[in-house]
Amino acid sequence: MSVPVKDVSARGQGWWARIAWSAYPFFPNPEASPMIVSRVSGIQWFFFGVIALLARPLGGQTIEELLTRAELTDFVETTSYEEVIALSESLAELSDNIHLTTFGYTNEGRALPLLVVGAPDASVA
Known part of the structure; x- marks a missing residue:
């Protein structure tokens, strides 16, 4: 079964320039089911590749290494102070854009970690 193509050249260029109207298998009326047909250009593939490469974990660390105790135990246990500090330090080491500092102290005198991205x-404006 061939798919009729509706001429929409008056609407402009780009991926909206061609719209195919599919009548099979779900809609008996060809005017009832618009299906966009587009071509992916080389530059679009390039940007997709760049995004895919940047999406991988930074610094070679796996996701399991960055999970808290609560996440690892399905929220049955809570994370200790030492584990929070270790996780914060691990995150700060991943990028130059992640900074570890403190924003106060607990009643026990322990520093409260603060990660700034x-x-x-x-600087402060």
């Missing part, structure tokens, strides 16, 4: 030379 941003450019290293960023």
Whole structure:
């Protein structure tokens, strides 16, 4: 079964330039089911490849190494202070854009960790 193509050249260029109207298998009326047909250009494939490469874990660490105790135990146990500090330090080592600092102290005198994500030379406006 051939798919009729509706001429929409007056609407502009790009991926909207061609719309195919499929009548099979779900809709008996060809006007009832628009299906967009597009061609992916080389530059689009390039950007897809760049995004795919950047999406992999940074620094070679696996996701399991960055999970908290609560996440590892299905929230049956809570994370200890030492584990929070270790996780915060691991995250800070992943990128120059992640900075570990503190924002106060607990009643027990332990520092409260604060992770700031941003450019290293960023300043308060």
